[in-house]
Amino acid sequence: MSIAVDTFFLDPSAVGTLQARVQQMVAQGILAGRFRAGERLPSSRKMAAHLGVSRITVTLAYTELVADDYLTSRGRSGFFVSENAPEPPAFPAKRAQVGTVDWSRAIGQRFAPGLNMDKPADWASYKYPFIYGQADKTLFDTANWRLCALRALGMRDFSAMTADYYDGDDPQLIEFIARQTLPRRGILADEDEILVTMGAQNALWLSAQVLLNSRRMAAIEDPCYPALRNILDQSRCQYTPVPVDGDGLPPDALPDDTDVVFATPSHQCPTTSTMSVDRRKALLRKAEEDDFLIVEDDYEFEMSFLKPPSPSLKSLDQNGRVIYVGSFSKSLFPGLRLGYLVGPAPFIREARALRATILRHPPGHIQRTVSYYLSLGHYDALIRRMSKAYHARRQVMDAALKEYGLNVAGHGTYGGSAVWLRAPDGTDTAQLSAQLREDRVLMEPGAPFFASETPPTEYFRLAYSSIPSSKIAPGVRLIARALAER
Amino acid sequence: MSIAVDTFFLDPSAVGTLQARVQQMVAQGILAGRFRAGERLPSSRKMAAHLGVSRITVTLAYTELVADDYLTSRGRSGFFVSENAPEPPAFPAKRAQVGTVDWSRAIGQRFAPGLNMDKPADWASYKYPFIYGQADKTLFDTANWRLCALRALGMRDFSAMTADYYDGDDPQLIEFIARQTLPRRGILADEDEILVTMGAQNALWLSAQVLLNSRRMAAIEDPCYPALRNILDQSRCQYTPVPVDGDGLPPDALPDDTDVVFATPSHQCPTTSTMSVDRRKALLRKAEEDDFLIVEDDYEFEMSFLKPPSPSLKSLDQNGRVIYVGSFSKSLFPGLRLGYLVGPAPFIREARALRATILRHPPGHIQRTVSYYLSLGHYDALIRRMSKAYHARRQVMDAALKEYGLNVAGHGTYGGSAVWLRAPDGTDTAQLSAQLREDRVLMEPGAPFFASETPPTEYFRLAYSSIPSSKIAPGVRLIARALAER
Incomplete structure (x- = not known):
């Protein structure tokens, strides 16, 4: 037939x-x-x-x-x-009837809404995308990435790609992180002190689960990365939001009964301020006095184009009190989902066992691809290229903000990828953001970063990591106009 | 200079x-x-x-x-x-001194030893690798996989690879699973009823977290996949191990106060038995009577080379009581870490929020590569090739087990990739396994599958998924000899 x-x-x-x-x-x-x-x-x-x-x-x-x-x-x-062609199933597909389960009761633990990020998937189609944390097609080094991925797809790496590592990691990537990446942050660590994670998010989650429980007390920066609060809610601990100043988290404001502090010394999220070396030392002294641990999220340390990056908090820590969180997702691209956790071996052992239970290990092919990209020097070349572009964009941004009279509430002295702004009192930047989308401007309202149930509504963040230089000034002009019209 | x-x-x-x-x-x-x-x-x-x-x-x-x-x-x-070459850090790398932290106290929750799998990373160098769940280089279709990965690395898919999906998935993969993969298991589901996970392990973990808490009661098969018990420990629920028979989990043996049942109807893990359609219907009736939910781990349903696969439990479920766990890691390769969860939208919403908090989303590039591999038909072609090879190996295995007089305690009537065996009373198969490694034979002791603290020591599992046909009979002969010498 x-x-x-x-x-x-x-x-x-x-x-x-x-x-x-x-x-x-x-x-x-x-x-x-x-x-x-x-x-x-x-x-x-x-x-x-x-x-x-x-x-x-x-x-x-x-x-x-x-x-x-x-x-x-x-x-x-x-x-x-073909006679050997796959056969369709012998039974028809059915949809469940209207169910008899009361899901409001059947769910044992609630996690929604979770991240709750209002960022459009089609951000790249916006004309003025001041969006934070997405990859810029014009800066990423796709050709070399593809070559490394292709190499990692070769038969020589068949086992690295396909193997079930159970609770282990790609030994080649671990060795590179230990020998090359961490020394550049002033850190020396052995292989049993490093764990590869699904990005910084996963590293923070694992840290919170291992270090906290319902009887422990955490301290976080306020404002801070909103998903960190979701993470702490899951660990069932108590936590105190501590207001940051222009120098980041003030150690003296930490409650006495703190067990674990989560901090972003390189670029405070979201205010972008960098903690001074003096304050880092004071924070470490306080940790020793009050016997607490510190989880250091060292994100964006590479984006230090204005001054060389300061040493990581962990490199100043002589007492093994700092757990270090690094990420490749930020500098390569967020869809990669690859980061790492560095800490004392007893801590890493627990984090590794937990990671194994929830997902076993990050995919082998991705670990091997990153390992090639790093070891061939492409990673550092990319960081340099990105830093140059960010530096140029930052200069345009600073000039435009000045020209249109916007009020800068925080901008990294070392660099970073965003500026933290404050609109006139009473402005609701969530409304402003919705309105500006009609002008094809994407900006980020600041309220979700604050712990309070009645957060200040005046703050907002403008990133320059995914917007071309030429679009920065006209975009800022549109924001200024919308603010003036309110 | x-x-x-x-x-x-x-x-x-x-x-x-x-x-x-x-x-x-x-x-x-x-x-x-x-x-x-x-x-x-x-x-x-x-x-x-x-x-x-x-x-x-x-x-x-x-x-x-x-x-x-x-x-x-x-x-x-x-x-x-170059003058523009990356510069080394201006500070030296230091190792933390002997720490002042008491880690036995600082750890808030313990997870180690976790998976605790004693499987050598160099399994491929064993002459008789009856190892379970690793990829076979001779069967995997590396060429087409590489082509799909390469395509997913192209500029057309830049955003699918790099984007931060926040709590979302690759829409192309979700669409394929909904339209093609699930109908072949008799299941129709909408997009908001599907979540991509980091393999079946992650899907089981998410299900347990969402459905259970310290006041809920779970039931598991005994013996069962050992990591499932780790997962339930983390959800803090109570659970009852229910002994399986040759037809899988007996519904009548489930305690009355059960809230959630974890089952492997296609191939019971580790006994490989397949639950009959009658028992599946009885299990669903019981679920409705006693108001419990069922998490169906449908692993290896594709490996049904002896008879066509029976419909999934979920396809028989008219009341929305079954959460379905599928995996590509098993049939493609375990290092992929990609699976999916299918269930009612209110359940998927919570699982999605939880997944976002722990890791955001599985890497975009991997999702897109699988989506190409599936949609171009390579996946089904691979399954067919694997099924043929497994079928041939299984025949050799059955003949060898008979010839050398080993006692088969369970072997899938539909196929699968392993046989479950029982050594003479009093044999410690953990010792046997250690001894056989000296003969370059890898086999898996059965005790870790049992819930009891004093599990039977006589069982063991022999998989034929990674061993060449020609090595099966001599390998079985060595095992029989070692058993005879004890």
């Missing part, structure tokens, strides 16, 4: 090359049971004419399908659905 | 091509501060002679380093460390 050519159509939502789409169309028809073993496909000439593609496209797609044994070729008779 | 050629040496532990290793050597010397801006590198001729590599290798490495701005080329004068 021949399959009629007009039962074929190219799915308009399908992606990839035309050849790939033809291949998908035929494979899916077989998998869904529409085409059965032994049936003859339309000739490549007929199919090509019907779909409006070239004949060679159809022939190549058919040939690929022969290789995967979906089709067989019988010379001049044409192509047939 | 020129850098003396004899300060260079190729790190014997470095990996990659010779060119990559030369490139690494120079880049790392610059990053570590051993070579400073303006210093001249040895000529390619000298360097090549010193390292014992070809001159073109050195020239190509130098050229790559020029592209990344580590070096500059000054025509005939040679190559110099």
Whole structure:
């Protein structure tokens, strides 16, 4: 039996090359049971004419399908659905009826709304995307990344890609972090003091779970990274938000009964201020006096284009009180989800066991790709390129903010990727943000960063990590105009 | 100033091509501060002679380093460390002194030893690797996987790879799972009823966290996947291990106050038995009567080479009581860490929020690669190839077990990738396993699968997923000999 050519159509939502789409169309028809073993496909000439593609496209797609044994070729008779082709299931798919479960009761623990980030997925289509923490296509070094990924896909690395490491990590990546990445932050660590994580988020979560419980007390910066509060809620601990000043977290304001402090000394999130070396030392002294631990989120330390980065808090710590959180997701791209945790071996042992229970280990292929990208020097070259671009954008940003009279509430003395601003009293920057989207401007309201249930509504953040230089001044002008009109 | 050629040496532990290793050597010397801006590198001729590599290798490495701005080329004068080369940190790296923290007290929650799997990383070097759950190089379709990964690395997919999805997933993968993968298991689900996870382990963990708490009661199969007990320990619930029989979990044996049942109907782990359709219906009836939920781990349903797979438990569930766990890590390779969770929208919403807090989302590039691999039909072709190979191996295995008189305690009527065996009474298969490693035989003792603190020591598992057919009979012979000698 021949399959009629007009039962074929190219799915308009399908992606990839035309050849790939033809291949998908035929494979899916077989998998869904529409085409059965032994049936003859339309000739490549007929199919090509019907779909409006070239004949060679159809022939190549058919040939690929022969290789995967979906089709067989019988010379001049044409192509047939293979006798070995996958078979559709023998039973129909059903949707559950209206359920009998009361889900408001069945759920044992609630976590929603969780991150609750109001950032549009189509941010790149905005004309003035002052969005924070997304990759910039124009800066990322895709060519070398692809080469490293390709190398990590080779047969030589088959085991690194495919193996179940159980609770382990790629030894090559761990060795590089220990020998090259950490020394550049002033840190020396052994292999059993390092754990690869699914980005900084995962590293912070693991730290909180291991160090805290319902009887422990944490301290966080206020304002701070909002997801950190979700993380602490899950650890069931008590926590105190401590207001930051222009020098970051003030050690003297920490409650006496603090067990664990979460801090961002390099660039305080979101105010971008950098903690001075004197204050770092004071914080470490206080940790020793009051017997608390510090989780240092060293994000964006690489983006120190105005001054060389100061040593990490951990490098100043002589007593093993600092747990260090680093991330490649920030500097490479957030979709990578790769970071690391550095701390004393007894701590890392617990974090490793917990990580194994929740997900085993970060994917091997990604670990190996990053390991190549780092060891070949591409990573540092990328950081340098990004720093230069950020530096130029920052200068444009500073000038524009001055020109249009916006009030800077915090900007990193070392660099960073964003500026923290304050609108006139009474402004609701969430409303402002919604209104500015109509002008194709993306900016970030500041209220979610604050711990209070009645947070100040005047703050907002403008990042320059994903916006071209030429769009910064006109974007700032639109923001200033919207503020003036309120 | 020129850098003396004899300060260079190729790190014997470095990996990659010779060119990559030369490139690494120079880049790392610059990053570590051993070579400073303006210093001249040895000529390619000298360097090549010193390292014992070809001159073109050195020239190509130098050229790559020029592209990344580590070096500059000054025509005939040679190559110099670039003025723009990354600089080493201005401070030395230090190791923390002996710490002042009492870690036995500082740890708030313990998770170690966690997985505690005694499986050697070098399993592939064993002659008779009856190891479970690792990828077989000879069966995996590396070429098409690499093509899909490469496509997902293209600029067209830049955003899918790099974007911070926050709490979201790759829409293309979700659509494929909803439209193609799940219908083949008899399941229809909307997009808000599906969540991508870091493998089945992560899906089980998320389910336990959302559905259980310290006041809830779970039931698990006994024996069962050992990490499931770690997962339940973390959810702080009570749980009852229910002994399985040749037809899997007996519904009548479930305690009346059960809130959530974890089951593996397709291939009970580790006994490999398949639950009959009658028992599946009885289990669902019981769930409705006693008002409990079921988490169905449908692992290895694809490996049904003896009979077509039976419908999933979820496809028989008319009341929305089944949460379904699927995995690509098993059939593609475990290092992938990719699975999915299917359930009612209110449940998925909580699981999504929890996943976002612990890790945000599985890496975008991996999701997109799998999406291509699936949609082009390679996945089903791979499954078919694996099924054929497993079928052949299983026949050899069954014959060898019979010939050498080993006692089969369970083997999947549908297929699977392992056989569950019972040694003579009193045998300690952990000892047996240690002893057999000296004969280069890898087998898995059964005790860790049992919930009891004094588990039976006679059981063991032999998988045929990673062992060549030709090695099965001689491997079984060695096991039989070791058993006879005890």
